[in-house]
Amino acid sequence: MLNLVVCLKQVPMVTELPWDEKTGTLRRDLAAGMMNPACKHALEAALQIKEKYFAKITVITMGPPAAEEVLREAMALGADEAILICDRLLAGSDTFATSLVLKEAIKKKCPKFDLILCGAYTADSETAQVGPQLAEELDLPAAAYVEKLEIFGRTLRLRRLVDNFRETLEMEFPALVTISMENYKPRFTKLAGLENAFCGKGVVVLDAAALGIKAASMEQQCSRTKVRKVFLKKAQKENVLIQGTASLVVTEFLDKYQRTISTAIGKSIEEKKLDEKEQ
Amino acid sequence: MKKSNKKSIWVFGDYRNYYQNRVTLQLLSKAVDLAKIIKAEVCALIFGHEIDEWIMEYTAHGADRILAIDDPALKSYSTERYLAIIEALAKERDPEIILIGATDFGREFAPRLAKRLKTGLSADCVGLDITEDGLLLQLAPSFGGNMLAEIITERHRPQMATVRPGTFKEIPHNYERKALVERLPLMKNLPKSRVRLIEYERSVEKEHTIENASVIVCGGRGMGNKEKFKRLQELAKLLGGNVGATRPVVYAGWADHDALVGQAGKHIKPKILFSFGISGAIQHTAGLGEANFIVAINKNSQATMMKMADVAIAADASDVLNSLIKELKKRIRE
Numbered sequence: 001m002l003n004l005v006v007c008l009k010q011v012p013m014v015t016e017l018p019w020d021e022k023t024g025t026l027r028r029d030l031a032a033g034m035m036n037p038a039c040k041h042a043l044e045a046a047l048q049i050k051e052k053y054f055a056k057i058t059v060i061t062m063g064p065p066a067a068e069e070v071l072r073e074a075m076a077l078g079a080d081e082a083i084l085i086c087d088r089l090l091a092g093s094d095t096f097a098t099s100l101v102l103k104e105a106i107k108k109k110c111p112k113f114d115l116i117l118c119g120a121y122t123a124d125s126e127t128a129q130v131g132p133q134l135a136e137e138l139d140l141p142a143a144a145y146v147e148k149l150e151i152f153g154r155t156l157r158l159r160r161l162v163d164n165f166r167e168t169l170e171m172e173f174p175a176l177v178t179i180s181m182e183n184y185k186p187r188f189t190k191l192a193g194l195e196n197a198f199c200g201k202g203v204v205v206l207d208a209a210a211l212g213i214k215a216a217s218m219e220q221q222c223s224r225t226k227v228r229k230v231f232l233k234k235a236q237k238e239n240v241l242i243q244g245t246a247s248l249v250v251t252e253f254l255d256k257y258q259r260t261i262s263t264a265i266g267k268s269i270e271e272k273k274l275d276e277k278e279q
Numbered sequence: 280m281k282k283s284n285k286k287s288i289w290v291f292g293d294y295r296n297y298y299q300n301r302v303t304l305q306l307l308s309k310a311v312d313l314a315k316i317i318k319a320e321v322c323a324l325i326f327g328h329e330i331d332e333w334i335m336e337y338t339a340h341g342a343d344r345i346l347a348i349d350d351p352a353l354k355s356y357s358t359e360r361y362l363a364i365i366e367a368l369a370k371e372r373d374p375e376i377i378l379i380g381a382t383d384f385g386r387e388f389a390p391r392l393a394k395r396l397k398t399g400l401s402a403d404c405v406g407l408d409i410t411e412d413g414l415l416l417q418l419a420p421s422f423g424g425n426m427l428a429e430i431i432t433e434r435h436r437p438q439m440a441t442v443r444p445g446t447f448k449e450i451p452h453n454y455e456r457k458a459l460v461e462r463l464p465l466m467k468n469l470p471k472s473r474v475r476l477i478e479y480e481r482s483v484e485k486e487h488t489i490e491n492a493s494v495i496v497c498g499g500r501g502m503g504n505k506e507k508f509k510r511l512q513e514l515a516k517l518l519g520g521n522v523g524a525t526r527p528v529v530y531a532g533w534a535d536h537d538a539l540v541g542q543a544g545k546h547i548k549p550k551i552l553f554s555f556g557i558s559g560a561i562q563h564t565a566g567l568g569e570a571n572f573i574v575a576i577n578k579n580s581q582a583t584m585m586k587m588a589d590v591a592i593a594a595d596a597s598d599v600l601n602s603l604i605k606e607l608k609k610r611i612r613e
């Protein structure tokens with residue numbers, strides 16, 4: 001039987017972005033949560049493996065108590081076991097700390113895993129770092145941005161597109177992949193499944209102590225990066241207004257921004273007028 | 280004067296991407312600026328086979344020192360091998376800062392390197408600076424780029440960041456420049472990669488998906504009707520980009536669902552976004568956070584989309600579109 005672990009994260013809905021201006025951290029407690037889109041794709045990949053081969057899926061998340069919702073959702077879709085890592089000490093962890101905590105939980109609860117699946121990146125922090133760093137923690141062969149998985153015995157074959165290279169890679173279990181959003185379109189949750197998941201099997205909850213993490217908070221003890229300040233991006237824009245008839249505004253716009261446009265499109269729209277004068 | 284006691288800023292030479300994006304050159308340019316402030320040297324790393332071209336190129340674009348390993352064993356990119364090499368070099372030489380382009384490869388490779396070096400890393404930065412305390416200030420986007428965070432790595436070294444291509448301008452090349460080129464032998468105990476590359480081919484398909492397009496022409500209800508909307512395709516073609524659409528437009532059948540941009544659709548990250556006749560509802564703009572430069576055309580100068588644009592053109596969307604197509608046909612040179 002294949003032992004699959006899927007790392008899931010609950011992220012706030014994009015329409016609500018409360019954050020604490022003083023501490024510069026997100027007020028996740030105030031925002032409605034959903035399963036991170038890329039994590040949904042990772043779960044879908046695991047579910048498809050389970051349908052094709054004999055497999056058990058353990059889903060795992062580190063987050064506030066409300067993050068249990070994404071585990072329940074995953075169980076409704078077909079995950080077998082769920083682990084919630086939840087402790088105030090873990091709040092404010094960066095990717096360095098998060099991947100360390102996930103490793104401890106995996107080593108403790110499912111040490112015999114064959115494959116770990118992560119989303120390629122999260123919609124909130126967007127680092128795409130937790131997957132590769134978890135691979136490093138567990139010393140695993142790994143590949144990011146995977147679109148297609150196949151399993152031959154203990155060998156994992158995968159396809160992916162990175163930097164305009166379409167690659168086919170192979171590695172042996174145990175391994176780790178991060179799943180891109182190109183393929184593995186998530187399935188819908190059936191209502192019946194959802195109800196079952198909430199009354200069915202329990203979620204295992206682990207705190208920091210259970211993982212051998214000592215008193216001091218992870219933020220200070222283990223995180224490497226520190227957020228000094230968070231701010232909305234809009235404030236940075238120049239926001240130039242151009243008004244007039246269509247042909248005038250277009251000429252003004254092209255003259256003024258010819259460099260920006262040329263760089264973006266990779267073709268020059270500059271200096272043609274000069275050439276014409278020369279001729 | 281082989282090894283230097285000077286602080287060093289390392290730039291990972293991502294030469295495989297040279298022809299699609301020149302992020303390494305852009306990083307060298309920024310590294311030169313940062314190096315002046317913290318009195319450091321700029322050092323480019325190049326691993327591969329037959330790499331003299333890149334040694335020359337990175338020297339011409341600002342590197343003071345090059346650490347080069349030229350060996351057939353490094354003919355193709357390999358995360359595990361590159362990791363082992365840089366880990367060893369970094370432990371020996373203690374760079375102050377390591378900058379890596381946020382290409383797909385960079386974003387897979389950098390987190391593992393940071394973990395090995397037990398240091399911090401910020402992802403996909405859109406700005407770098409030096410703080411008053413001499414630390415690397417890393418400006419990283421979050422929430423689809425709607426927010427920016429200032430990140431520092433206080434105590435651990437090196438300070439590491441991946442940087443989004445296109446963030447900085449490269450310095451014009453100067454082939455007279457000289458750098459100290461250290462040609463290093465391949466490590467003897469280089470690990471065998473556990474990931475086997477079975478086959479690969481260069482592919483252009485990725486450039487053609489809207490998520491990866493560097494130019495996007497987006498249209499909304501303000502385009503008026505389907506025929507006028509279809510002309511957006513012509514502009515997109517001229518600029519080598521893709522067409523995007525808002526939800527009402529998709530529902531009206533002016534565009535395919537694939538083109539939907541926003542919370543319910545695609546998140547895009549073009550270098551330049553043209554937004555024609557779009558009001559700028561949050562569900563739409565949630566997908567635009569990573570657009571680098573936004574040009575909005577709307578007859579209502581008070582529309583939200585106009586407020587979040589770099590350039591807001593207050594005029595009729597269709598008229599501007601037609602004029603733009605006409606004018607660009609005259610100006611574009613391949």
Ligand SMILES: Cc1cc2nc3c(=O)[nH]c(=O)nc-3n(C[C@H](O)[C@H](O)[C@H](O)COP(=O)(O)OP(=O)(O)OC[C@H]3O[C@@H](n4cnc5c(N)ncnc54)[C@H](O)[C@@H]3O)c2cc1C
Nearest residue numbers: 499500501525526541542543544556557558562563578596
């Ligand atoms: C749950 C949910 C999810 C959603 N997800 C998405 C999503 O993913 N993507 C999305 O796009 N929408 C989404 N929507 C819809 C979204 O809320 C807006 O309704 C939509 O984005 C508006 O599209 P629009 O800007 O084209 O139209 P409008 O809001 O009608 O704006 C038209 C604009 O065109 C301008 N205009 C009119 N005539 C002209 C002219 N002749 N010349 C120039 N300008 C002109 C007007 O001034 C106006 O600003 C979602 C909504 C919900 C409830």
Ligand SMILES: Nc1ncnc2c1ncn2[C@@H]1O[C@H](COP(=O)(O)O)[C@@H](O)[C@H]1O
Nearest residue numbers: 007008062118119121122127128129130
């Ligand atoms: N708190 C978390 N709990 C479980 N998995 C996580 C957590 N944070 C990140 N991940 C996993 O790592 C992936 C990439 O996250 P990120 O590095 O934040 O972009 C996610 O898609 C998840 O699979």
